Every structure is written in C-alpha cells, then in structure tokens.
Amino acid sequence: MAANSRLRELYESIVRIRAVETAQNHLWNVGLIPGEIHTGIGEEGIIAGVLEHLAVDDAIACDHRPTGVFTASGVDPTSLLLELLGHPDGLCGGHGGHMHFLSESDRLISDGIVGSAGPAACGFALSAKRLRPGTIAVAFFGEGAMNQGMLMESLNLAKVWSLPVLFVCKDNGWSITTHSRDLFAGDPATRAKAFGLRTGRVDGSDPTKVSAAAKRLIDRVRSKHQPALLHARCRRPDGHFLGDPLIRVFDDPVGQTREIGSPLPGSVRRGSGSMTEQISALSALGIRLGSLGMQRIRMNRWDPLLRLRCTVGTEAAMEIERRVSAEVRANVSEALRIAEVSA
Numbered sequence: 001m002a003a004n005s006r007l008r009e010l011y012e013s014i015v016r017i018r019a020v021e022t023a024q025n026h027l028w029n030v031g032l033i034p035g036e037i038h039t040g041i042g043e044e045g046i047i048a049g050v051l052e053h054l055a056v057d058d059a060i061a062c063d064h065r066p067t068g069v070f071t072a073s074g075v076d077p078t079s080l081l082l083e084l085l086g087h088p089d090g091l092c093g094g095h096g097g098h099m100h101f102l103s104e105s106d107r108l109i110s111d112g113i114v115g116s117a118g119p120a121a122c123g124f125a126l127s128a129k130r131l132r133p134g135t136i137a138v139a140f141f142g143e144g145a146m147n148q149g150m151l152m153e154s155l156n157l158a159k160v161w162s163l164p165v166l167f168v169c170k171d172n173g174w175s176i177t178t179h180s181r182d183l184f185a186g187d188p189a190t191r192a193k194a195f196g197l198r199t200g201r202v203d204g205s206d207p208t209k210v211s212a213a214a215k216r217l218i219d220r221v222r223s224k225h226q227p228a229l230l231h232a233r234c235r236r237p238d239g240h241f242l243g244d245p246l247i248r249v250f251d252d253p254v255g256q257t258r259e260i261g262s263p264l265p266g267s268v269r270r271g272s273g274s275m276t277e278q279i280s281a282l283s284a285l286g287i288r289l290g291s292l293g294m295q296r297i298r299m300n301r302w303d304p305l306l307r308l309r310c311t312v313g314t315e316a317a318m319e320i321e322r323r324v325s326a327e328v329r330a331n332v333s334e335a336l337r338i339a340e341v342s343a
C-alpha cells in the first residue's frame with residue numbers, strides 16, 4: 001500500500017477511536033451509562049499502530065479500557081454503545097458493561113481484573129499455535145499491571161511454551177492515583193528481557209513510530225512463534241476514570257477549590273496522625289497535584305491525533321474527521337433510537 005494511503009488509514013483509525021470514546025464519555029456525562037468509565041483517550045496511537053499489523057484471525061485480550069481496541073477491530077460501534085447503555089441488543093446483551101466486552105467471533109476479549117490480559121492472550125496463543133498456525137495473540141495492559149503476578153507468569157509461560165504473543169504495555173505513568181515511579185522497580189522492557197523476550201520501546205503518542213516498532217515485533221512473533229513485548233509511553237487527559245477528582249481540580253480550579261479546598265484543612269485537623277504525619281500527607285497531595293498539573297499543561301504534545309494530523313496534512317485530515325464523525329454520529333443516533341432514550 002502507498003505510504004500516504006497507509007498513513008491516512010492509520011489516522012482514520014485513530015479518529016474513529018477518538019470519536020467513539022468521545023461519544024461514550026458524553027453518554028456517561030449525561031447519566032445514561034451506569035458505573036465507572038475508564039477512557040482510552042491518549043492511547044489511540046498505540047492501539048491503531050499495533051492493530052495495523054494484525055490479521056483477521058489474530059486474537060486480542062485487553063484491559064479495562066477496551067473501547068478503542070474493539071472499535072479499531074471493526075466491531076460495530078452501535079453494538080458497543082448499546083452495550084454501554086446496558087441494552088439487550090448490545091455486544092454482550094447489555095450484561096458486560098464497558099470493561100467486559102467480548103466478541104467471540106472476532107476473538108476479542110476485555111476484563112477489569114488488572115493483569116488478566118496476559119493469561120487470556122497466552123490461552124489465545126496456545127490455541128493459535130495448535131489450531132491456526134501463523135496467527136498470533138496480543139495483550140494490551142497498563143504498566144501497573146506488570147506488578148501483577150499473573151502477568152509475570154504469562155511472560156514466563158509464553159517464553160517456555162514458545163507462544164506467539166505480543167505483550168503491549170501502555171505506560172501512562174499512573175496506576176489510579178499512584179505515580180508509577182513510586183511502585184515500579186526497573187522498567188517493563190527490562191523485566192521482559194529477563195524472561196528472554198524480544199522487546200521494543202516507543203513513544204506511544206507518535207503513531208508512525210508505534211506502527212514501525214509493532215511491525216518489527218509482530219513479524220518476529222508470527223514467523224518465529226516467540227513472544228515479544230512493546231513498551232509504549234502515553235498520557236491520558238481524562239486520568240484514571242471519568243470524573244477523576246484530581247483531574248477536576250485542573251479543569252475547574254475555582255469550583256473545585258471551593259468544594260475540596262475548604263473542608264481539607266478541617267479533615268486534616270480531625271485526622272488521627274501526628275502533626276508531622278498530617279503535614280507530610282498534605283505535602284504528598286500537593287506534590288501529586290503539582291506533577292499531574294505539569295502533565296496536563298504538556299498534554300497536547302502527547303496527543304497522538306494532533307501529532308499525526310500534521311503528518312497527514314490538514315486537508316486530508318479534515319476530510320477524514322468530517323466523514324468519520326458523521327458515521328459515529330449516525331451510530332450514536334441509532335443506539336439512542338434503539339434504546340429509546342435521548343442525550
């Protein structure tokens with residue numbers, strides 16, 4: 001395929017993920033989706049860059065942010081949106097919700113148990129090796145998941161059983177509200193190397209670099225039946241989940257200072273710790289907010305959509321954005337019509 005049309009397809013995939021994620025976020029904001037929503041905005045470059053090199057018979061296991069992977073895999077967005085609304089016509093009959101999407105025929109699964117994408121992908125890869133030679137499995141997970149035993153066991157098993165798995169670690173630097181540097185020894189690629197896996201490191205906000213790194217590893221996983229790990233850094237503007245209180249402080253500093261600023265000193269005074277412990281807890285909170293604030297200020301630099309838009313060119317990018325957003329608007333209208341609700 002010509003380089004330009006390949007780039008445009010990559011961009012279209014990112015734009016479609018962003019549009020479906022944005023629609024999902026809107027439906028949650030107006031109260032139509034129950035429970036939490038973990039958005040994947042900011043991770044689209046990693047997902048699109050990896051999926052570009054997958055074939056229809058390959059399998060994917062993902063984490064608690066599956067909307068992008070399912071969208072980019074070609075699952076009908078209307079059935080995803082209906083699933084989020086808890087409707088019987090949804091992808092899983094409305095029983096799965098946003099963390100538990102499953103498309104059996106496409107070999108796509110997601111799970112809210114952190115780290116479970118590892119064993120699920122190993123299972124897919126074992127069956128691929130025996131029943132569908134030449135096909136592979138991909139596991140998507142965060143860097144926090146790499147502290148889970150089952151993910152470490154999966155890296156080990158994948159190597160000793162020569163399983164065709166690509167492990168993709170989407171490293172946003174945070175596990176809920178804990179900065180990963182406070183709980184992560186070493187780094188994901190070095191850990192995987194210790195198990196004998198081929199590894200790659202890439203800036204996950206640069207879709208063309210992700211695509212090139214993913215291709216190198218996927219070609220090897222497919223031809224040599226050996227696992228590999230791709231470590232891709234990214235930033236997510238929405239934080240851990242929609243409505244994240246730390247993010248709200250930056251989006252609405254005045255309102256939030258009123259809401260949490262005044263009760264805070266009182267709750268610290270009423271706390272059971274010594275004065276030194278209370279001061280250190282408050283300064284830890286200040287440091288967290290400061291570091292998150294710095295990330296928020298630099299967020300555009302990490303946006304895969306904005307970065308690739310420059311490469312694709314304004315005119316081509318706008319045509320893709322107009323077309324895809326009209327398609328996704330039609331998906332949303334269709335889902336709302338079926339569910340008989342309005343947003």
Ligand SMILES: Cc1ncc(C[n+]2csc(CCOP(=O)(O)OP(=O)(O)O)c2C)c(N)n1
Nearest residue numbers: 112113114141142143144145172174175176
């Ligand atoms: C086994 C397990 N432990 C804890 C949780 C609660 N939990 C949900 S998401 C999360 C953080 C995961 O961090 P990371 O893997 O970096 O993914 P991210 O949310 O940053 O994408 C935790 C601890 C869980 N769902 N499953």
Ligand SMILES: [Mg+2]
Nearest residue numbers: 142143172174
């Ligand atoms: Mg993380």
